Amino acid sequence: MALLSVQEARQRILTHFQPNGTETLPLITCAQRVLAVDIFATTDLPPFDNSSMDGFALRAEDSSQTNAALITLSVIGDIPAGSSPSIVIMPNTAARIMTGAQIPQGANSVIPVEETNFTNQEAGSLLPNEVILSKAVKPGENIRPRGMDVKAGEIVLRAGKTITPQDLGLLATLGQAQISVYKKPRIALFSSGDELLEVSDSLTSGKIRDSNSYMLGGLIESAGAECIRLGVAKDQREAVQALLEKAVAEKVDLILSSAGVSVGAYDFVKDVIESNGRLDFWKVNMRPGKPLAFGAYRGIPFIGLPGNPVSAFVGFEVFVREAISKLRGASDGIRLKVRVRCAEAIESDGRESYLRAVVSEVNGSYLATLTGHQGSGNLLSLVQANALLIIPAGVKSAPVGQEMEAWLL
Ligand code: AMP
Numbered sequence: 001m002a003l004l005s006v007q008e009a010r011q012r013i014l015t016h017f018q019p020n021g022t023e024t025l026p027l028i029t030c031a032q033r034v035l036a037v038d039i040f041a042t043t044d045l046p047p048f049d050n051s052s053m054d055g056f057a058l059r060a061e062d063s064s065q066t067n068a069a070l071i072t073l074s075v076i077g078d079i080p081a082g083s084s085p086s087i088v089i090m091p092n093t094a095a096r097i098m099t100g101a102q103i104p105q106g107a108n109s110v111i112p113v114e115e116t117n118f119t120n121q122e123a124g125s126l127l128p129n130e131v132i133l134s135k136a137v138k139p140g141e142n143i144r145p146r147g148m149d150v151k152a153g154e155i156v157l158r159a160g161k162t163i164t165p166q167d168l169g170l171l172a173t174l175g176q177a178q179i180s181v182y183k184k185p186r187i188a189l190f191s192s193g194d195e196l197l198e199v200s201d202s203l204t205s206g207k208i209r210d211s212n213s214y215m216l217g218g219l220i221e222s223a224g225a226e227c228i229r230l231g232v233a234k235d236q237r238e239a240v241q242a243l244l245e246k247a248v249a250e251k252v253d254l255i256l257s258s259a260g261v262s263v264g265a266y267d268f269v270k271d272v273i274e275s276n277g278r279l280d281f282w283k284v285n286m287r288p289g290k291p292l293a294f295g296a297y298r299g300i301p302f303i304g305l306p307g308n309p310v311s312a313f314v315g316f317e318v319f320v321r322e323a324i325s326k327l328r329g330a331s332d333g334i335r336l337k338v339r340v341r342c343a344e345a346i347e348s349d350g351r352e353s354y355l356r357a358v359v360s361e362v363n364g365s366y367l368a369t370l371t372g373h374q375g376s377g378n379l380l381s382l383v384q385a386n387a388l389l390i391i392p393a394g395v396k397s398a399p400v401g402q403e404m405e406a407w408l409l
């Protein structure tokens with residue numbers, strides 16, 4: 001069995017994944033989907049010069065005479081938001097205007113209502129005949145000019161971007177009712193092991209509850225894919241094969257399993273994959289999660305993660321998350337990597353190690369403290385962590401203060 005570096009194993013896996021076509025969907029359904037095309041602005045934003053304040057639209061020059069406190073303008077119109085003003089502001093006149101309303105011809109600034117004598121700021125208040133200004137305004141003041149945010153024709157979002165709620169807002173503003181996105185990958189997931197019980201079962205002698213399918217299912221969904229949950233296979237060839245056949249019938253893009261891929265006497269998953277497809281079984285030079293099965297079952301890519309919960313989690317983060325990103329067509333979605341300092345001395349065995357840590361900011365730099373017992377069966381240390389601290393291959397010890405990379409979870 002080959003001993004591979006993490007980088008090499010990752011590269012070998014990733015070459016097998018690409019997006020599975022595109023579809024056009026109503027904007028409302030596009031959160032977390034990935035854009036398949038660049039988005040060009042169809043209009044300027046804002047589309048017209050408008051007021052950033054409730055106040056009075058005027059000619060700035062009329063406000064800046066020497067005796068400013070006494071300047072009185074006659075109010076010749078009212079411009080609520082949404083109206084299309086037809087009035088023209090002439091010397092020594094003004095129009096009442098609301099935030100977001102279009103600036104009338106002739107006006108080049110807005111004085112906020114708070115800077116006038118028009119104290120009646122109640123909703124529904126009547127239009128005054130005149131307004132007294134308590135300060136001068138400059139040309140352009142309190143006006144949001146057409147195109148200040150976005151110019152028509154410019155690219156505002158790139159293909160490959162995961163659509164965030166903010167993106168939905170921008171797309172809506174631009175009138176993009178239908179969006180071309182990549183198809184959402186479908187990933188089949190199963191656990192394997194005679195010891196596994198359902199979450200609602202009471203514990204009996206020798207048994208544990210299947211936690212991996214909950215954790216991995218959550219990871220799949222939070223990575224932007226659909227999880228097809230196939231349940232638990234007993235440690236028997238036929239049971240494993242039956243679930244793999246279900247995955248084929250579901251036409252999934254990837255089959256993901258946990259456990260049963262090691263060198264135990266009851267680890268049948270590798271055998272079944274091999275007899276119906278192709279299997280690469282590697283020892284990856286990492287900790288936790290050394291054994292990793294990769295291949296294809298009836299042409300569908302297969303990744304067999306280790307059974308120990310922490311190993312399964314790390315295996316997902318190191319190998320599966322990026323594969324899902326490629327299936328989604330995404331150029332983002334990878335964990336944020338930061339440089340941190342170790343708050344304690346760290347021992348390692350020379351394998352590339354992914355340790356559970358809490359990263360916090362102390363005096364402007366990031367400090368990593370390990371959480372609890374680092375054994376690969378200990379879920380609590382994973383639950384308490386907000387980062388994986390990466391000890392590079394070849395490093396056997398690191399002193400306090402050593403700089404390392406961490407992935408923020
Ligand atoms: P295996 O890879 O089958 O040798 O399993 C390795 C370890 O992971 C054993 O202690 C299993 O009991 C445990 N394990 C396997 N599958 C799961 C699962 N779905 N949930 C929690 N622990 C598991």
Ligand code: MG
Nearest residue numbers: 192193259260
């Ligand atoms: Mg097992």
